[in-house]
Amino acid sequence: MITILGIPIQAFLGQLLVGLINGSFYAMLSLGLAVIFGLLRVINFAHGAQYMLGAFVGYLLLVQLGVGYWPALLLAPIIVGISGIVVERLALARLYDVDPLYGLLFTFGLALVLEGIFRYYFGVSGNPYPVPPLLAGGTNLGFMFLPNYRGWVVIASLIFCLGTWLVIEKTKLGSYLRAATENRSLVQAFGVNVPLLLTLTYGLGSALAGLAGILAAPVYQVSPLMGSNLIIVVFAVVVVGGMGSILGAIVTGYLLGVAEGLTKVFYPEASNIVVFVIMAIVLLIRPAGLFGKEA
Amino acid sequence: MSDAAPLLELRDVHAWYGESHALHGVTLEVHAGETVTLLGRNGVGKTTTLRAIMGLIRKRTGRIAFEGKDLMRLPLHRTAHAGIGFVPEERGIFASLTVDENLALPPVVASGGMSVEEIFGLFPNLKERRKSPGGKLSGGEQQMLAIARMLRTGARTLLLDEPTEGLAPVIVQRIGELLGTLKSRGMTILLVEQNFRFASRIADRFYLMEHGRVIADFPVGELESRMAQLHDVLGV
Numbered sequence: 001m002i003t004i005l006g007i008p009i010q011a012f013l014g015q016l017l018v019g020l021i022n023g024s025f026y027a028m029l030s031l032g033l034a035v036i037f038g039l040l041r042v043i044n045f046a047h048g049a050q051y052m053l054g055a056f057v058g059y060l061l062l063v064q065l066g067v068g069y070w071p072a073l074l075l076a077p078i079i080v081g082i083s084g085i086v087v088e089r090l091a092l093a094r095l096y097d098v099d100p101l102y103g104l105l106f107t108f109g110l111a112l113v114l115e116g117i118f119r120y121y122f123g124v125s126g127n128p129y130p131v132p133p134l135l136a137g138g139t140n141l142g143f144m145f146l147p148n149y150r151g152w153v154v155i156a157s158l159i160f161c162l163g164t165w166l167v168i169e170k171t172k173l174g175s176y177l178r179a180a181t182e183n184r185s186l187v188q189a190f191g192v193n194v195p196l197l198l199t200l201t202y203g204l205g206s207a208l209a210g211l212a213g214i215l216a217a218p219v220y221q222v223s224p225l226m227g228s229n230l231i232i233v234v235f236a237v238v239v240v241g242g243m244g245s246i247l248g249a250i251v252t253g254y255l256l257g258v259a260e261g262l263t264k265v266f267y268p269e270a271s272n273i274v275v276f277v278i279m280a281i282v283l284l285i286r287p288a289g290l291f292g293k294e295a
Numbered sequence: 296m297s298d299a300a301p302l303l304e305l306r307d308v309h310a311w312y313g314e315s316h317a318l319h320g321v322t323l324e325v326h327a328g329e330t331v332t333l334l335g336r337n338g339v340g341k342t343t344t345l346r347a348i349m350g351l352i353r354k355r356t357g358r359i360a361f362e363g364k365d366l367m368r369l370p371l372h373r374t375a376h377a378g379i380g381f382v383p384e385e386r387g388i389f390a391s392l393t394v395d396e397n398l399a400l401p402p403v404v405a406s407g408g409m410s411v412e413e414i415f416g417l418f419p420n421l422k423e424r425r426k427s428p429g430g431k432l433s434g435g436e437q438q439m440l441a442i443a444r445m446l447r448t449g450a451r452t453l454l455l456d457e458p459t460e461g462l463a464p465v466i467v468q469r470i471g472e473l474l475g476t477l478k479s480r481g482m483t484i485l486l487v488e489q490n491f492r493f494a495s496r497i498a499d500r501f502y503l504m505e506h507g508r509v510i511a512d513f514p515v516g517e518l519e520s521r522m523a524q525l526h527d528v529l530g531v
Contacts, residue, residue, distance in 0.1 A: 175396045179389040186387045189349045190401035191375030191448075 023257020048227025054213025084206025126221020242292020380445030390430025408449030
């Protein structure tokens with residue numbers, strides 16, 4: 001049997017894949033957080049709840065209306081994005097001029113309320129979401145067995161992350177977003193409707209969380225607490241990548257997912273804390289994060 | 296000065312940064328095609344006056360009108376659309392945007408703006424650096440870019456905040472020539488400047504500010520006879 005450092009290669013690759021899957025969700029979620037924080041200066045504690053909401057929208061579409069995975073992949077992010085737009089217009093937009101702590105507290109409270117509502121109606125045990133038939137089964141790669149859906153998750157998240165990054169770096173709308181991240185009031189003084197830009201950005205960030213949620217539904221159980229389990233690690237990813245850095249969030253998301261997966265192979269006891277150990281080390285050496293600019 | 300209604304008019308404008316009262320009743324006017332310079336020491340309210348006109352300071356009273364239209368009622372992002380281009384202090388170049396992106400950023404507010412090709416004709420050194428991020432440009436290049444990006448918008452009135460600050464004499468010279476060119480094309484310019492020798496080459500009139508007020512108003516021809524007052528107020 002082939003081994004790497006005394007570990008069977010199947011176990012190694014298996015955990016590498018698990019790491020990549022988790023990393024895919026870390027990347028998509030931290031990307032949305034970074035975009036929102038960069039422009040709105042709001043630390044969006046509701047991000048985990050919006051991810052959960054995306055999964056539940058997909059689940060309810062299926063069990064209530066019989067709408068399957070592929071339409072849900074489009075509908076869930078749209079619905080979560082619209083709910084984000086409503087939240088921004090009704091509440092967050094009124095908090096920009098006060099201490100940033102209020103935005104943080106508001107989104108934290110919103111997350112608790114959303115989780116509470118879903119707990120009340122669905123309990124804390126997970127609800128299964130079937131893998132879509134097109135992606136059922138797996139592929140034998142010779143050295144390991146790859147469930148098709150998990151392969152899809154990795155590819156899809158790469159596409160969505162890369163797509164979002166391209167929109168931000170290469171389009172006119174993205175240049176507004178980057179410029180407003182640097183100096184919001186000057187961009188507005190030039191005649192750009194910055195309040196609208198903020199609303200759309202929060203909607204986009206929420207939609208990305210919803211998209212991650214529906215992608216995650218067949219991998220994990222659809223549960224009210226699925227977001228809060230994940231969001232703490234995602235915050236660590238954002239800090240390691242550098243607050244507000246788009247590319248940093250994406251790359252760090254995958255890297256930390258893989259680091260976590262590989263720790264499970266070599267030293268399983270540490271796998272739950274490895275992300276935070278890395279965060280502590282990065283903060284000591286580069287306080288602005290791996291991709292952040294020194295203030 | 297003509298008898299026609301002024302293009303830009305400020306009447307008894309007060310403005311505050313939080314609790315700090317920065318403008319104490321500024322009254323001034325700028326007519327179409329004029330180049331007017333606000334002189335004064337640091338902290339007398341020159342920059343604040345420009346920021347109040349643009350709406351970047353929201354806590355303000357009095358009247359600010361452009362082409363007879365009340366600017367006080369407009370949200371910040373509508374002021375520029377009245378036809379005003381803003382070149383802020385320290386240039387306000389977006390470091391993470393390329394020269395091309397910085398140029399394209401401000402929305403077009405009126406027809407008749409320059410094309411990107413015309414702008415590069417006027418600023419050949421910017422053309423060579425189109426793909427460079429704004430943060431990598433020299434101070435002089437940034438200042439050129441800050442002016443250039445307003446020419447694309449079609450705004451016929453420019454507010455410039457100390458465009459020569461911290462720049463080498465040869466660059467100051469070039470900016471002077473450039474502003475002269477814009478003036479000869481009929482643009483209206485409101486310039487904040489500490490360097491009145493530079494301003495005297497292009498300005499038609501001066502307002503002298505002290506303690507958040509305008510204390511004198513005179514045409515360029517009176518500059519020599521006002522030297523004693525200027526030295527006193529500006530401390531140069």
